[in-house]
Amino acid sequence: MSKIHQTIEAVWKIESTRLIAGIARVIRDVGFAEELAQDALVAALEQWPEEGIPEKPAAWLMTAAKRRAIDYLRRGQMLDQKHGEIARELEFQQQQLSNALDNALDQVIDDDVLRLIFIACHPVLTMEGRVALTLRLICGLTKAEIARAFLVPEKTLGQRIFRAKRTLSEAHVPFETPHGEELRRRVESVLSVVYLIFNEGYTATSGEEWMRIALCDDALRLGRMLVELLPGESEIHGLLALMELQASRTAARRGRDGQAILLLEQDRSLWDYAQIRRGMTALEQAKKLGGGAGNYALQAAIAACHARARTPQETNWEQIVLLYDALLQISPSPIVALNRAVAVGMERGPAAGLAELDTLAAEPALAGYHLLPSIRGDLLIKLGRFTEAREEIQRAIDMTQNSREKELLLDRLERMPKAHS
Amino acid sequence: MRFMMIVIPKGYESAAPNAVPSAEAVAKMMEYNRSLQKAGVLLALDGLLPPSTGARISYTDGKATVTDGPFAEAKEVVGGYWIIQVRSREEAIEWARRAPMANNEIIEVRQIQEMSDFPEDVQKAAEGFENLTNTSAVKI
Numbered sequence: 001m002s003k004i005h006q007t008i009e010a011v012w013k014i015e016s017t018r019l020i021a022g023i024a025r026v027i028r029d030v031g032f033a034e035e036l037a038q039d040a041l042v043a044a045l046e047q048w049p050e051e052g053i054p055e056k057p058a059a060w061l062m063t064a065a066k067r068r069a070i071d072y073l074r075r076g077q078m079l080d081q082k083h084g085e086i087a088r089e090l091e092f093q094q095q096q097l098s099n100a101l102d103n104a105l106d107q108v109i110d111d112d113v114l115r116l117i118f119i120a121c122h123p124v125l126t127m128e129g130r131v132a133l134t135l136r137l138i139c140g141l142t143k144a145e146i147a148r149a150f151l152v153p154e155k156t157l158g159q160r161i162f163r164a165k166r167t168l169s170e171a172h173v174p175f176e177t178p179h180g181e182e183l184r185r186r187v188e189s190v191l192s193v194v195y196l197i198f199n200e201g202y203t204a205t206s207g208e209e210w211m212r213i214a215l216c217d218d219a220l221r222l223g224r225m226l227v228e229l230l231p232g233e234s235e236i237h238g239l240l241a242l243m244e245l246q247a248s249r250t251a252a253r254r255g256r257d258g259q260a261i262l263l264l265e266q267d268r269s270l271w272d273y274a275q276i277r278r279g280m281t282a283l284e285q286a287k288k289l290g291g292g293a294g295n296y297a298l299q300a301a302i303a304a305c306h307a308r309a310r311t312p313q314e315t316n317w318e319q320i321v322l323l324y325d326a327l328l329q330i331s332p333s334p335i336v337a338l339n340r341a342v343a344v345g346m347e348r349g350p351a352a353g354l355a356e357l358d359t360l361a362a363e364p365a366l367a368g369y370h371l372l373p374s375i376r377g378d379l380l381i382k383l384g385r386f387t388e389a390r391e392e393i394q395r396a397i398d399m400t401q402n403s404r405e406k407e408l409l410l411d412r413l414e415r416m417p418k419a420h421s
Numbered sequence: 422m423r424f425m426m427i428v429i430p431k432g433y434e435s436a437a438p439n440a441v442p443s444a445e446a447v448a449k450m451m452e453y454n455r456s457l458q459k460a461g462v463l464l465a466l467d468g469l470l471p472p473s474t475g476a477r478i479s480y481t482d483g484k485a486t487v488t489d490g491p492f493a494e495a496k497e498v499v500g501g502y503w504i505i506q507v508r509s510r511e512e513a514i515e516w517a518r519r520a521p522m523a524n525n526e527i528i529e530v531r532q533i534q535e536m537s538d539f540p541e542d543v544q545k546a547a548e549g550f551e552n553l554t555n556t557s558a559v560k561i
Contacts, residue, residue: 003511010511014460014519110459217422217506224461251535274465 004049012041013140015058020137021112022104023065026097028175030119031165034137036072040064058105066101070094113138114229115175117222121190124171129164130193136161138225139218149212150200187230191239191296194222198243216247227282234291237282241300244279245307248272260404264312276307298327317347334365342375350382370399374409386416422532423464423506424513426520429527430500435491436471449521457505457516468501497527504533 001009016037024033043064044057054060073093120133135141135149147157178186201215223240230236252270255261283304286297302323309315324340337360345353357376366372377392390413397409433440442450457463469475473491480486492498507513510532517528 006509006511007515010509010515013508013512014515113459214508217508221461221506224463225459228459228461278464 002049004053005045007053008041008044008048009142011044011053011057015061016041016140017113017116017138018105019058019061019065021116022062023069023101024116024119024175025112026100026104027069029169030116030137030173030175031169034165036065036068037061039068062101062105066098069097069101073097110229111177113225115177117190117226117229118178118186119168119173119175121186121193122168122171122173123185123189124173125164125167127193127196129160129167130189131197132157132160133164134193134222135197135218138222141218149215151212187233187235190226191235194219194226195239195243195296197222198246202246213250216243216250219243220247227285232289234286234289235294235296237286237289238291238294238297238300241279241282241286242296242303244275244282245300245303248275248279248307258404260408262408263306268310271307279307280304293326293330295327295331298323298330302327315346317343321347334360334363337363338366338371338375345375345379345382350379354379354383368399370396370405370409372396373399377412381412381416390416422508422510422513423504423535424510425531425533426503426505426513426517427529427531428500428502428520428522429497429529431523431525431527433500434472434495434498436473438471438473440471446521446523453519453521454503456519457503462505462507462516463503464506465504466502469499472498 019040020030020033020037023036024030027033027036040061044061048054117134117138120137121130125133131150132146135146136143141149143157143161144154147154150157152160177183197215198219201213201217201219220240220243223236223243226233226236227240248271249263249266251272252266252268253261261267279300283297283300286292286294286300291297292301302320305316305320305323320343321340324336324343327336328340338357341353341356341360344356354376357372357379360366360372373392374396377389377396380386380389380392393409393413393416397406397413400406400409454463454466457466471491472495475490477488477490477492478485479488505513505516507516510530513530513532517530520528522528
């Protein structure tokens, strides 16, 4: 890509959200607003390489979008009616639309951006539709970038966005900020989309997957935007805290050959302590707003326990078990229970952990889940019951599809003392 | 990617120790800072007191010499910085273009080095580098 195209792309990433929000505010249709903004981008790609980057790129883009909007209006009108007062009526409407769009950029308020986020994450859409629209409308990613990040063909991604926009239009989703109970529900939907984007990046396994790893930064950026837009919503601070604290370990999570390194074996000097501090601040804010017991805030509090420990031995496992107890109360899940069992094993010894695991053995949701035998195997190793441990780890190896996990488990099998039983 | 946007304000090299910017300039700068924050790209920012309150320590043959500010020979001095997280060098430059700077002022945009930017042999030689940078981290 040429330098000027990279610059245009950068301008787009900075300006597109407010541009689309401004147009949507006037024409009340997010899908159409996005198309007009795209048309403006195409015009920029044609003209800026010749004329240079304009002094006020956002205003330039808005003017280009306005021209297209008036074109559409004229064409629509011409098709609808052919006679009568059409000329004067059309002129009047054009003038109105033109003025409204001219003023739209100056009038874009934070609420417009917030409305755009709420619409992109609207519950009427499929989860993958929400993710794609959010990255497109709020993060300014191109279709190609989103497609690469989610490992799908660009065409598939294009259809996904097309369908999402059509669904929004068919459902007549209004360009409004929800209130009361509806606001809570919609915030939840937004947060789940942001966290899904974060996790897509977080589970990417190598530097070659740079596009996916960058999703973590996009999610963090969204989180930081959201705490500015809705500073009173404690769970937003909770989610931001969770993401900052998890991302602070990025450099320590992979070895030189890309192999996964588990939390307790990580080189803690590789953690990003400035990021940990940001996470701690966000968590404090969630607590101050009375949201310390929220789902994301509790998960963040667990991550914070690890972040505070300079060495694995310093970890406050008692606190972690209590936090898992609280988490299980508000969102019971076998996976959370499994994590709690690990913490119990660390706090009260491997036998206690094993006893906790036994209560989960019949859990249908965990059948076939490789972490169950893998954790059992770990605890059995600690108890010196190597023969049983070997069986469990072999079971885990057979269950996992992930090659990195498989390597990790095979390594554990090899390191186990052979003679004992 | 993280970038530092370094502000080099003209005349700051000889500014009086008690020099303060005008309320108007500060208000404009705050508006810009808010736009960085609202876009979710701002990680940190600070302004520095004039060089006349600082000191330079120069090193010759293992000997350190201290010179109190202002520094007669300095033509460009740092006045402050932002650290931002963006997707590309171009995006950092575009953010810098939007800063409300006065005539002849400069912003230098520099990417923050990540250990993963180094080739493997250099990474090996730098082993323990994070230990050094993180010992100063605030206790949490």
